Amino acid sequence: MLDFGLVASGMAVGLAVAAPIGPVNLVVIRRTLRFGSLNGLVSGAGAALGDGVFAAMAAFSLTAAIDFFLKYELVLQLVGGIFLVILGLRTLMTHPHLNDREAEKISGVAARVFIATFALTVTNPATMLGFIAIFGGIASLSSAGHGYGHAVTLVLAVIAGSMLWWLGLSQFVSLFRQRMNDRLLEIVNRVSGILIAVFGVLVLARVVYKFFS
Structure with a gap:
């Protein structure tokens, strides 16, 4: 029988980890x-899958995988930081146009963005540590005599909660799309590019600090 309390808890976790403003x-x-x-929803789906990976580690108590992420935390953060800086600079140098659709095929470019947001999520050990902390109470529900079925339910609920956030965000933002023009889109592109690059620089600075401390 489906444990609705477990589903609600998992969805709450998914919402909690997806909602904070980040890259x-x-x-x-x-x-x-x-x-x-x-397109926005597909982009967020990559992050939701990444959240699911960390949720599975916590729910199934995959110690070896957790140890791997902790052992190579600085390397992963280095990769993630560089990726963010490149993504930010690339975004900053792009000159988008609302009517420029031919190069944006949903099967190709959206798939790459899905992979990119997934990579942004799984190269962030802080996300994994956040899951471990949050799952301190919830994960016990998936392992205390309930078998793997409850753990699977919990992981799927986390993904569903994360997807719920991306669905709501993309639908809300789309309400403002009709008011967009190329000038406003250029401003949004530059601001988001700068902020993404700043996120990357902060991650790299943290790596340098931890490496030499």
Whole structure:
């Protein structure tokens, strides 16, 4: 029988980890404004899958995987920081146009963005540590004599909660899309590019600080 309390808890976790404004939120907002809510939702889905990976580690108590992320935390953060800086600079140098649709095929470019947001999520050990902290009470529900079925339910609920956030965000942002023009889109693109690059620089600065401390 489906444990609705467990589902509600998992969805709450998914919402909690997706909601804080960060690089993925900026990517989803920018792509929704330029290409519509479906493209923004696909972009967020990559992060939701990444959240699911960390949720599975916590729910199934995958110690080896957790140890791997902790052991190579600085390397992952270095990769993630560099990726953010490159993504930010690339976004900053792009000159988008609302009517420029031919190069934006949903099967190709959206798939790459899905992979990019997934990579942004899984290269952030802080996300994993946040899951471990949050799952301190919830994960016990998935392992205390309930078998793997409850753990699977919990992981799927986390993904559903995360997807619920991306659906709501993309739909909300799309309401403002009709008011967009190329000038406003250029401003959004530059601001999001700068902020994404700043996120990357902060991550790299943290890596340098931890490496030499």
